[in-house]
Amino acid sequence: MVAIEKYFMLIRNYLHKSRSQTVSMFLIIFMATALMSIGALTLIDYGNFFDLKAAQLNAPHLIAIIDKMSYSPAHLDYLRSDSSVTNIEVEDVLFLDNCSFWYGNGKNTQSIIIQNAATCRNMSPLTIIDEIELAAPNALYAPYMLHAGGGYEVGDTFIVEYENQEYEFLIAGFIEDIMLGATNMGVFGFYMPEPLFVKYLAESSAKPAVLLSAQLNDQNLSEEVSNGFMKFCSESKSSIWGFSIIILKMARTMITNMVSMIIVAFALIIVMAALIIIYFRINDSIHDDIKDIGILKSMGYTNRQIKLSILLQFLSISILAGILGIFISYLAIPFVSKMFSAQSGLIWEQGFAPLTSALCLFTLLLAVIMNVFFSLRKMKNLHPIMAIREETKASGVKRNYFALDRIKGGLHFLMAGKLVMENLWQNIIIALIIATITFASAFGLVMYYNMAIDPKSFIDTVGGEMCSVALIPAANIGASTLLEEIDNMKEVKKAIFFDQYSTNIGEEDYVVIITQDYDDLQKHMLYEGSYPKTAYEVAIGGFGALKLGKEIGDTILVVYENEKVEFEITGFIQSGNNIGRQLALTEEGFRKLKPDYIPRIIYIYLNEGEKADILIELLESRYGNAIYKPLNFDEIIEGQMKSYITLIALMETVVLLITAVIVFLILYFIIKTMISRRRRRFGVQKALGYTTFQIMQQIALGFLPVSLSGTLIGAIMGCVFINPLITALFRITGIMNFNMTISYQLLLLLCLSLTFLSYIIAMMISYRIHKISAYVLVTE
């Protein structure tokens, strides 16, 4: 009992004596634990979130939307015959292809299906969030993403433009749906009360369709079963739209997973930085208290007792700060969840995760304990009298760097150089911390630049060949004549045929793109070799080729309906479509598979400054019913990019803010310690005639090479590693060689801004020198 009281007395004395140090330690540990906890919760709990959500909503493993006219019991029989299929559900839906509606700040064009809210279903049963009682006859239940990403609220009006008609609805509630709840799958799913559904089925131009949902005994087989079913539908000439849960999971979680990985990586960087700061803090604190340690030793305290009391001091602060940090992390998680929801359309509700939280707390406490023991390693051999005389505070300078008589340069620069070299190891560590946080900032900045400022390269890589307007001529007009006429329009830069068909290699489906002259394309899809030029050549998706074990020069057997043709691989292409299972053939090449092939879809590229919607109006007024409604790709892409941009912008803002805080904290602790340890030195300098500003400048200039080299290393790492890193993150989507535009000017601006910021921070912190007069510094 007496022993415990003794420790408490020492702790109390310490806390009382160094209130500001206690507060600063508390803040760092609090921040580190909060970030570590957010990172860990995101990594551990969000990683499993999609599968848990799919299980919770009893989601199907594959869905297919089949045109009602072409649907037959054979479709159902096909699925029933597959032994892996355990449940099948069929229901009538309304299908509105290529309709447009406002989403966020722009228009979104895509297909939607509307289900009957009254239909009984086991798979993805209707679960309504925030439902309100609406007496309106046009009530509609919308996917949650329309709220999270699109900004709609319950009770808002939702207008859908479809086939030159506007349909107005009132949002009566939001639904969470795995398969049809996101804007990036091409089909968006809504529910209607039965009376309205029946009315629309009878009166609107929406197409009647059948929604087939199936569950399997192993969801990993869903892609294989889905491919087989698509092939079957294609052979039976059914008009179909479908996908598996594997593809869907990839699409819905790709960006959020990437962002969560960035959050985790960034949290780790910050925690590492915080641990280093904690090390400095503990080390300095012990250094400053060395005299007290000597007094305690002379009084008869053993090393063990002193160590334990110091450890308890830091542990007591760490435990309190750690618990508060974890508590705050749970308050912050809903904001992270909201950020993710805008992109994934799913609600991530994070409950208390005791194991994850305990893991974070113990990791941090362990780090603090190790830090304390590491800092105290020299105490064992410290004689009390040495400690009392504070003899450990002797300068550790061994070499005369930046000798004033031999090195050219201004006095303050040379003095700053001496400061850099005096604390070389410390400065290297600070430069490395700054390099890592600069890299994280650069990563976010490059992502933001490529998504918001200059998205061309990103869209081309992810979306494949992109034009501004795509147009399909109706059967009664010659496509070639139409192409020629459009190509000659003054608004149009060029118009080409660009068709897509579904083929097979082995058991897997491959989307084949067909155009006559690949020199006319934007060429971003090709990343190795060349496009096909003859009828026997093919370019293949790199990810598909990897799976097939094929190289350039090898041959592949492509199957379309009953035709099988062998093509020689001339190059590798990539895009985010169909997980890299893509082929590129010439028109002659595709005619080997489909002899009656006639080019049909026209890709229109606009001249600089021309607008897609104006051209579409022009085309519609000129050609009327001779064409189907043209697709405004510019608008579609813009709509889809918006959710990514918001997420990335938010992430980058947070990363930059935390970077600034970390730079501030590092410099604050280092400079504060430097001033308190070198009071006498600065005092002598003042006595000799150095002004406060000159000393501040020396200190700030001393950190300039550290922050500049740190930011430059971080930016260079960014230039070298960002594209390989993003390629690695996107590889599962079929993109083999990501080539984001790296704006060197922007990275340089980032480096200079961070360096300038650190200089200003250093100047601000070292301003405390002005408070102390030369007289006090020299005579103390």
Place this chain on the structure above:
Amino acid sequence: MKNSEIEKGIIISTSKLCKTFTIGTTKQPVLKSLDLNVYSGDFTVIMGSSGAGKSTLLYALSGMDKPTSGEITFNGQPISGMTNDQLAVFRRKNCGFVFQQNLLLDNMSIMDNVLSCGLLLNSSKKQLIQDAKDLLLQIGLTENIWNKFPTQVSGGEAQRAGIVRALINRPHVVFADEPTGSLNSAAGRAVLDVLSEVNRLNQSIIMVTHDLNSARRGNRIIYLLDGAVQGECLLGPYNQDDRERQDKLQQFLLGMGW
């Protein structure tokens, strides 16, 4: 005013100089309405009992500390109202300091310590380096220690390096605060020899000491008691063998109750 004073000229003058330290709610007056003139070329020694205000006066005269009230004029320029930064510029131009302890900058070599002061004022680095070398050699610090750090040289060598640093900008006055206080007698004597030599070359020096042997080097001794000048003694130029001069000083100090 004596003739010698007129000839030499007043370099520092104080009028009703007061300095009061406040510790908590307690106010402790250290200098009390002190009037004093210091003359150019003099080796002025300030003596007095412990707590008499010797160091406080020294640092007030040198612009290192600000008086609570009263005026200090240095070379005709009032310095009492200057800001800290103005005082810093004033010090670098006019003052050289030799402290009791080894207050060389510990992260710099002996040569750098000298240059770090000299470069604040001199634009010709080449000339400055040459001056530093000459001064170091004159003072007996040979080339082999120029690149050493303060912790690598003896206390006497460090103190002599401090004197070179104090002289490098050719200050109007060198202020020395018990310069031999932390040295053994041989090293202390060597330091005093240097100070005497530079004074012989017309360098004004103000030195605080409580050591009789150090005080002998001065030609004017000022004795402080309770923050005021109790008396002063003019001795004439230093001569080691001048017994009469030594006796005069001893008599003076005895009279002051030292």
